């Protein structure tokens with residue numbers, strides 16, 4: 001079947017192969033997909049938007065939709081009842097900032113070399129495992145903000161999204177950004193840090209590298225033509241890039257205006273990678289939908305965000321992971337990570353105080369996939385209430401992603417994306433890290449322990465296993 005995204009022949013052949021593997025996994029799940037009514041019961045329920053949990057939670061599911069949800073509802077006589085006991089039901093979590101097709105969690109230079117060694121096809125097969133790890137952790141939707149392989153023009157994120165939608169691969173619903181857009185020599189220029197012309201060409205719009213308003217418009221159009229659901233751009237430097245300063249602006253106000261105008265014209269949203277305060281201010285004024293990271297943003301900039309309704313996706317976990325493994329990174333990157341980490345905690349506390357809209361997002365790939373829920377604890381450590389942290393990963397993310405009519409709350413008519421975690425997450429937010437039940441669109445992905453890992457899947461695990469004996 002030809003999709004509008006039209007992945008290359010190579011990618012399509014690859015999907016056939018990885019698909020065959022996962023159809024086996026998926027067939028046991030598919031058997032439950034008939035229209036039998038399923039009732040989920042648990043001691044508590046979080047509906048995705050209220051300020052408190054309710055007791056005696058019940059969600060009634062038929063087909064792929066929620067028929068009713070609330071406290072102590074009557075149970076239809078023909079329903080299959082799944083009693084989850086002393087647990088809390090919640091809408092499936094969302095992560096507004098992942099990179100499911102990559103893994104940056106191990107040694108930086110090893111990874112950089114390996115990325116050049118491995119076929120993109122092999123990296124795509126790995127991505128199917130990262131997708132499964134993510135949904136089994138309770139994340140039923142992700143916004144995937146950039147998928148690029150140096151010297152390659154593949155659209156692996158589009159292929160993975162389509163394979164998941166077709167039921168070939170078990171994974172979260174994905175909204176994908178393809179390459180992301182950035183300046184020559186900026187955070188997204190994959191050839192930066194290598195000898196000039198090592199790959200025989202300078203990247204252009206066809207890999208997301210664009211300079212000047214017209215080139216930015218062309219890059220936006222090209223990415224949407226090839227299947228992007230959302231546009232990502234780098235407007236300031238970043239931590240894990242070798243030739244830029246972390247907080248310098250990388251797009252001009254005119255380029256940002258073109259980026260936002262063209263993307264909104266095509267009815268997509270704009271997410272911008274941004275650490276620096278000046279670049280953030282200019283991007284917010286240009287009308288972007290979310291600032292990703294935002295480490296150095298000052299209170300005045302946060303106040304501007306509040307006024308304009310711009311979301312902040314803080315990705316606290318990514319910084320935390322890098323700071324815990326500093327020796328994995330070259331000295332120049334260590335210095336950038338330290339500066340960003342020193343600034344971001346106060347920035348986040350200020351954002352909470354000022355009342356900026358906060359979306360849950362982690363930068364998965366910087367740390368091993370599947371650990372996304374650790375972000376909840378960091379958010380509460382830096383001043384957010386547990387219930388607001390839960391709302392950020394459900395109804396807030398649904399609003400930012402533009403899918404709030406379909407998912408994000410446990411309400412009649414919404415898609416049945418439902419998770420359960422032990423105990424009460426408002427008393428112990430780390431319960432989110434122990435999700436034991438996952439349903440996506442009425443299909444049970446997991447009820448009990450996760451799928452056992454057959455091999456080390458993350459760079460970090462591979463490194464650890466190399467030293468194990």
Ligand SMILES: [Zn+2]
Nearest residue numbers: 097099145363
């Ligand atoms: Zn990222």
